[in-house]
Each structure stands twice: as structure tokens, then as C-alpha cells.
Amino acid sequence: MLSVKDISRQYAGALRPAVSKVSLDLRQGEILVLVGESGSGKSTLLRLIAGLEAPDHGEVFIEGRRVADAFGHDWVPPEKREIGFVFQDGALFPHLTVAQNIGYGLAKSGKGSRVETVRSMLETVGLAGFEERYPHQLSGGESQRVAVARALAPQPKLILLDEPFSNLDPALRRSLRDEIKEILLKVEATAIMVTHDAEDALAVGDRIAVFREAKIEQVGTPSELYHHPKNAYCARIFGRANRVDFPGSDPEWVRPERMTLLSERGSAHDVEVQIVQLKNVGRHIEVTVECLDREFWTLFLGNGEELERGKKAWVRIESVSM
Amino acid sequence: MKRVGSRVPVQLLVISTIQKQWRREISGWSIFTVLLGLAIILPIAIVLSGLFQEGPKWDHLASTTLSSYFTNTLILIFNVSVISIAFAILPAWLVSTCDFPGRRFFEWGLIMPLAIPTYVAAFVYFQVPDAAIPLLISIRSQFGVEAFILAEKELRYGVLSCTMAGVLFPYLYISARASFSQQRQAMIEASFMLGKSSRATFFKVALPLSRPAIVAGLSLILMEVINDYGAVNFFGVPTLTEGIFRTWFGLQDRSSAVRLAGIVVLAVFVILALERAQRGRARFSQSSQMSAPISRRKLKGLKRVMSVLVCLIPLAIGLLLPVSQLITWSAMTYREVLNPDFFVQLGRSLGLSLGAAVIITAVATLFAYAAKLHPAGWLRFLNRFSTLGYASPGAVIAIGVMVLFGAIDRLFGSAVVSGTMLAIGFAYLVRFLTVAYQPIDAGLSQVCGRMDESSRVLGKSPLETLVRINIPLIKGTFIASAILVFVDILKELPLTLILRPANFDTLATTAFGLAKEGRIQECAVPSLIIVMAGASGLAILYRLSSFTEKR
Numbered sequence: 063m064l065s066v067k068d069i070s071r072q073y074a075g076a077l078r079p080a081v082s083k084v085s086l087d088l089r090q091g092e093i094l095v096l097v098g099e100s101g102s103g104k105s106t107l108l109r110l111i112a113g114l115e116a117p118d119h120g121e122v123f124i125e126g127r128r129v130a131d132a133f134g135h136d137w138v139p140p141e142k143r144e145i146g147f148v149f150q151d152g153a154l155f156p157h158l159t160v161a162q163n164i165g166y167g168l169a170k171s172g173k174g175s176r177v178e179t180v181r182s183m184l185e186t187v188g189l190a191g192f193e194e195r196y197p198h199q200l201s202g203g204e205s206q207r208v209a210v211a212r213a214l215a216p217q218p219k220l221i222l223l224d225e226p227f228s229n230l231d232p233a234l235r236r237s238l239r240d241e242i243k244e245i246l247l248k249v250e251a252t253a254i255m256v257t258h259d260a261e262d263a264l265a266v267g268d269r270i271a272v273f274r275e276a277k278i279e280q281v282g283t284p285s286e287l288y289h290h291p292k293n294a295y296c297a298r299i300f301g302r303a304n305r306v307d308f309p310g311s312d313p314e315w316v317r318p319e320r321m322t323l324l325s326e327r328g329s330a331h332d333v334e335v336q337i338v339q340l341k342n343v344g345r346h347i348e349v350t351v352e353c354l355d356r357e358f359w360t361l362f363l364g365n366g367e368e369l370e371r372g373k374k375a376w377v378r379i380e381s382v383s384m
Numbered sequence: 385m386k387r388v389g390s391r392v393p394v395q396l397l398v399i400s401t402i403q404k405q406w407r408r409e410i411s412g413w414s415i416f417t418v419l420l421g422l423a424i425i426l427p428i429a430i431v432l433s434g435l436f437q438e439g440p441k442w443d444h445l446a447s448t449t450l451s452s453y454f455t456n457t458l459i460l461i462f463n464v465s466v467i468s469i470a471f472a473i474l475p476a477w478l479v480s481t482c483d484f485p486g487r488r489f490f491e492w493g494l495i496m497p498l499a500i501p502t503y504v505a506a507f508v509y510f511q512v513p514d515a516a517i518p519l520l521i522s523i524r525s526q527f528g529v530e531a532f533i534l535a536e537k538e539l540r541y542g543v544l545s546c547t548m549a550g551v552l553f554p555y556l557y558i559s560a561r562a563s564f565s566q567q568r569q570a571m572i573e574a575s576f577m578l579g580k581s582s583r584a585t586f587f588k589v590a591l592p593l594s595r596p597a598i599v600a601g602l603s604l605i606l607m608e609v610i611n612d613y614g615a616v617n618f619f620g621v622p623t624l625t626e627g628i629f630r631t632w633f634g635l636q637d638r639s640s641a642v643r644l645a646g647i648v649v650l651a652v653f654v655i656l657a658l659e660r661a662q663r664g665r666a667r668f669s670q671s672s673q674m675s676a677p678i679s680r681r682k683l684k685g686l687k688r689v690m691s692v693l694v695c696l697i698p699l700a701i702g703l704l705l706p707v708s709q710l711i712t713w714s715a716m717t718y719r720e721v722l723n724p725d726f727f728v729q730l731g732r733s734l735g736l737s738l739g740a741a742v743i744i745t746a747v748a749t750l751f752a753y754a755a756k757l758h759p760a761g762w763l764r765f766l767n768r769f770s771t772l773g774y775a776s777p778g779a780v781i782a783i784g785v786m787v788l789f790g791a792i793d794r795l796f797g798s799a800v801v802s803g804t805m806l807a808i809g810f811a812y813l814v815r816f817l818t819v820a821y822q823p824i825d826a827g828l829s830q831v832c833g834r835m836d837e838s839s840r841v842l843g844k845s846p847l848e849t850l851v852r853i854n855i856p857l858i859k860g861t862f863i864a865s866a867i868l869v870f871v872d873i874l875k876e877l878p879l880t881l882i883l884r885p886a887n888f889d890t891l892a893t894t895a896f897g898l899a900k901e902g903r904i905q906e907c908a909v910p911s912l913i914i915v916m917a918g919a920s921g922l923a924i925l926y927r928l929s930s931f932t933e934k935r
Contacts, residue, residue, distance in 0.1 A: 112837075112841055113840075113841075114837050114840070114841070139840070140837070140840040140841050141840045141841070141842075141843045141844055141845055142843075143841075144843070145841060146841065147837070147838065147841040149834050149837070149838065151834070153832075153834040153835060153837070153838045154838075155835060155838070155839075155853055155857075156857070157856045157857055166839070166842055166844075166852075167841075167842030167843050167844075169843075212838075212842070213841075213842075216842065216843060
């Protein structure tokens, strides 16, 4: 469906490229989430795919057709790429009504089908009856849903969402995120979403790509990324992780919930540790232990009444089958 | 996997990068910008190239009147500058730092003299040397002919200088006031705390800080003085611009006229460059830090009365007297002047101004949007370059367009474009494009880029995006720009005099023609219409500027 090959982009006057030699592929109907810190280049990649930026190097293919390369030979301008784009702030046209905004990208078809499309799009995003409102009469969440409807209305081949929830408060953010995921599934959209929030990424993505300093660190399913992060950076993006050095293999990162603390050695694989710190954070007790190779691990325990600082204990690591 | 980049040598990569950049920069928009930019620069370039050509009567000109053209221009520039400083600086200081009766009225009222073109003011004030004839005659009988000639000349030059300064000083007033009211309270207070009087504070702190703004305002006045044809012609003070007319039409020596125009445009560019240079250095001394604006001191007693007078005198000379005189004359003559012929002429004049204004505004919009589409520096540079048209005097542009269109005619073998509406319309475009371009460019840059990108991604071309998104969003600016151009064209005189088609008159040329025939009272009606149009243009400018300040 979409194929990005070895693409780079450096802004004029910037010291480093915003995107450096990134490749990635997307299947029909797949939702990919690009997650990374702000300034890591993920938005630039989205803009390169949409044609809002031109690459310095590399190529972009949509449905096998080359739409961008470094030399501008096959350059397809954004208006000809049939891509939907949802901006961070919605970017609704302030002088047009909701209906006119959604209808803006529709081809000059018969008026009847146009009205019908707008109505069904509004229904899809749960805003039936909002046709005649103006953008300034909408709440943040409503604006974003209209923006999604506007992007989906012309039935694009691909829809790109650039931090669509980041301007919303956390509670709204979670519900809108789930709603938009539902909508994307319902219309069977192929989509790429950019976010800096790991929870968004895990909740929405069929696959996740971790972006760091203009490059993709790791791509995989949410569970691959959560349980088998490639390195410390990828591990920490999705929460606490403990580094475990199994003899004879690369270090692995293990989530706290996969570790249990035993007061006695149960099997030969259990690791002997010493309790260094106990912290009651309400929901659970956070236990920091030091294992013999001087690595510190964090565990979460339901209750820890019998635990004591300085006491010896054993940690059992549950394996995850993929 | 094929890796193209890694095998290509560095030199080739550099070339390909340049190639690629160019490919992306070439579009209908950038081609339009380049062609338009060249078209606008062409008449000015033609005039400048005239510097290197010598007409048949150049030697004659150089040995006779040329030096007086120069000295007259310099004398006028000097006089008008000095009088403008006297008229503008103190009121600007009082209005922005003190409180006295009528302050708010004067604040914007002192801008209004700009509504009166210099030639209209000249019609009114020509009465002064006229009225002084008995006095001059008595001088002749007492001191002889030479004293008479000297007194008469001094009187004319003096009154003309006052007249021009009376309607041009607001340029200086506006920039000085803006600068004074931006100055930081802390700086003024520091001066008071150091034991300086308010007079010393004005001269030692406020005035030096405002120097860049004052020089900028003065340079605008200088350019207007150089641009003027109507007033100097009416008062019989031949300046360089008058010299262009005399050489072209009187001496029939076109090459020498072009050379003279080249000298004028060169002088204007030198002024412009000097002004830029002095502003460039001063930029760093201005603090961008937000701080409390100057709080106004309440004036008491004699100072109160003096402040009102200081503001009232320039306002009376520049606005109240001329306008009341025009109204009086209009009341006397409107019955004869407002005949069907006049209305036909009025309609044609308004039609020309309106049509040209709409086209120029549309072109300016395309021009500005091209720069928005291609953020690379070179298009912006070209855009800025084309602002030179507004700096060049109207007569100079008219000469450039005459020569250019004459050359086009020669290609066709007959006069197909000279003396047509096309010629005068093109000249207006060259001169007034900037008037519309500046506000529209500012307006377009306030429409955030994501609006454009949203529209593009939704399948709309740049042109459609401009028409359906950008223009509706800056509708107010768009209309205001068109009105500004309209007003400027309506009152334009020298360019129109040279390029108007045969038997075609605008309000400005009608008024000027009547005045030249000595039917001075009859010219009041068209003049008053021009003044009213000018006043509405100023009101729009005032609103546009306060609008951008609020943002």
C-alpha cells in the first residue's frame, strides 16, 4: 500500500536532518503508530508522505506508484495523492460551516450525494445535526472529530493523523482515542498516526514504530514492543523495565509485572537479590532490589508486609510466549 | 536493495541537489512572479539606462536650466524638511507623552492633512503670493526692480515650501509619534531621576532614540517633494521633475528627458538606501522588551494653552484652511461645475481608478501568494525589488513606460499600445502594486500554513486554495487594499498627465487643468472629491494599522 524507502529530509538552516534514511512499509487496512519525543522527526515523515515536504533523498510509493523522489521526477503534489490528513489542532476552515468543511474535499459531484456523504460522515463521528455550526462553536473534541470526518469524506487511500489528541485534556483524550480507533476500523482505513504518548500508541496501533533522533529504532506489534524492546530507549518509552543479562545472550528488558518476588528459592532460574528500597505508592508497593551483578530492578507487589530492607530474596522471571 | 546515493560522487550530488531545488521552485506561480517582477523593473531599468545616453539638447540643458532644476529641488527639499520638523516633532511628542485638551482629536487629526494632495493645497495657497502683489509693487517703487524680483521669488518659494510641508508633515508626525509612544517609560523616568528637566529629557533621550524613525519619516517627505509636479508647476518653481516635463514636451528632446529621469530615480534610490542603512544600525538599540508605556503627564496653565496651539497651527495650515477654502469655492461654483459633462468625466475617472485598482489588487494577491507558496528567499527578494516602483516618482515611471511602449509600437510598425488605457494601466501597476502588496502579504501570512496544507491535502490546487480559503479569510484586508490603490490612482497627477489617452481626463487632471486656466474656484469641486477620497483612504489605513497593532 505505502512504501517509504530510505527517505531523508533536512530543513534549511538545521544542523541535523529531521528524518534520516527511514524506510517503512504499510499494508492495506493497517494502522501504524509513530511514537517518539517531540522533535524526533515523526511529523516530518508524515508530511513527506503527504507531499507537504519534498525529500532530499529516498522515495515514497503509494499503491506502487512513485509519488516523491529526491530529484522531483515523479513529484505528485499533495492535492493529487488522495491522502487524508488530520492536523494537531484540526485546522478547520474558520469561515466555513461544519458541513462545508467536510464537503470541501469532495469532488464536484451531484449536490444530493454530497449532502448525503456529509450527513453520513457526521453520523460516523457521532456529530449528527452539527452541519450548520461554525468551528468556533465546537469544543476541542468535536473539532477533532470534524477534522477526522473531513479527512475521511473523500475516501482517501491513506489517512495520516498528526498528534490528533495532544491539545485535549487527558480524560477526553482517552475517550476520543478509542472512538477514533473505532471509526478507523469501521471504515477500514489504512492509517498512520503520530503521537508522543506511549499509551495512545499501544491502544491504537496494529504496529508501532519508535522514532528517535530522525531514525526508526524499532518496528513491531504493540506486544512485541512492550515485551521485547530492542534497547533501553524503546523499553522506557512504554514504562518501567528492568535490564536482565542472561548469560551468553544479549541483555533483555523485562517489565516489572513479569517479575515475582519469592522469599525462598523455588527453581534454579530464580535470581538471588537483596531488597534495597520499599516504597508504598498506594495501589501497590514499589520494591527496588539489587541483584548480584549490581543491576537494580523494580517490582510491584500487592502487599509487602513481610518485606524488609536489606533482606535477601529471590526473583522469578516469567517468560512471555509470543 | 539498490542504493543510489552511496555510489554517486559528491560533486554529482551537489549538482543534483541544485537541480532538484530548481525543479521544485519552477511552477506557474514562480514563473508569474519572475515575469511580473521583470515587467515592473523594466521601465525603471530603461530610465536608469538613459543615464548613459546623451540627447541632442543635453549640452544646451546643462549650460542653462539644469543647475536651477537641481538647486530648486535642493532648496525645496531643505525648506520642506525644516518646516515639517517644526510642524511635526513637537506635536508628536506632546500627543504621545502629555495630556491636554483635544489630545485625542489631535492624535489622529494631525494625520489627516495627508488627504490633501500637494497640488490641491497649492491651488489654495497660491492666493498668498497673489494677495501680496500690492506689497510687491510698493517694494518695486521703493527699492527697484531687482528687489522686487528677489522679494517675489522668495515669497513664492517660501509659500510653496510651507504649502508642501503643511500637507506632507504627517509622514514625519506618524513615524515620530509611533517611536515616542514605543519608548520605554523606564528610560524616560531614568532621565528624570538623574535630575534632567523634561526639556533635557526630550533632547537628550527621546529625540536621539527616535532618530531612525524621524529620518524614515523625512525620507518619505523628500520622496514626495521629488515626486511632485502639480504644485511646483503651479508656483513656477522648476524642480527636476518639472524639468523632465519641460525637456520631453517643451524641448522635444526625449533622450535628455530620460537621462533627467534617470538622475531623479538614482537620487531617490540613494535616499532610500541611506535611510535603510541608518535604520539597519539602529535596529539593535531598540529594546524589544515589553514594558509599561509612557504615562502621560497632565499639563497645566500656559503649557496647556501652548500645547493646543502647537498642535493647532500645523493642523490649520495643512487641513482646516485648505478644506474650508475648497468648501467655500465649491459652494460658489458647484452649479456651473456639476453639469452632465462633469459627471461623464467623473464616471470615467472613477471607472479607470476602480478597474485599475481591482486588477492591481488581484495581481498583488497572486504575487503575494506566490511568495507564500515558495518560501525560498529569492522570490521574496524579487517581490521586495518591485517595491521600487512606489519609490520612483510618477513622472519617471511614465517616461519609462513611454519609452518601453514606444519600442513595442516600433515592433508593430504603428502606435498600437502607446497612448492607450493599457499604457496608463501598466504604469499604475508599476507604481502602485506595492500599495496593495504590503497589506495583502501581511494578511496572507496571518492565514496559518496549516489552512493551506489542509486544503491541498483535500485535493485542491494552490489557486483554488487561494480563492476558497485565503481570500475569504482576509476579505477585509483585500477590500481595504483595493480602496487604497483606488484613492492613490484617483489623486495621481504627473503620471496621468503624461500617459492619459487623448481627450481623457481624470479628476486630478481636470482640477489641474482648470487651475492652470485660472479658473481656480471651479477646480474646487473635483479637488474636494479627491480630498474626501483621500480621507477615506487614510481612515482605512488607520484601521489597518491599529488592527495589526492589536494582534
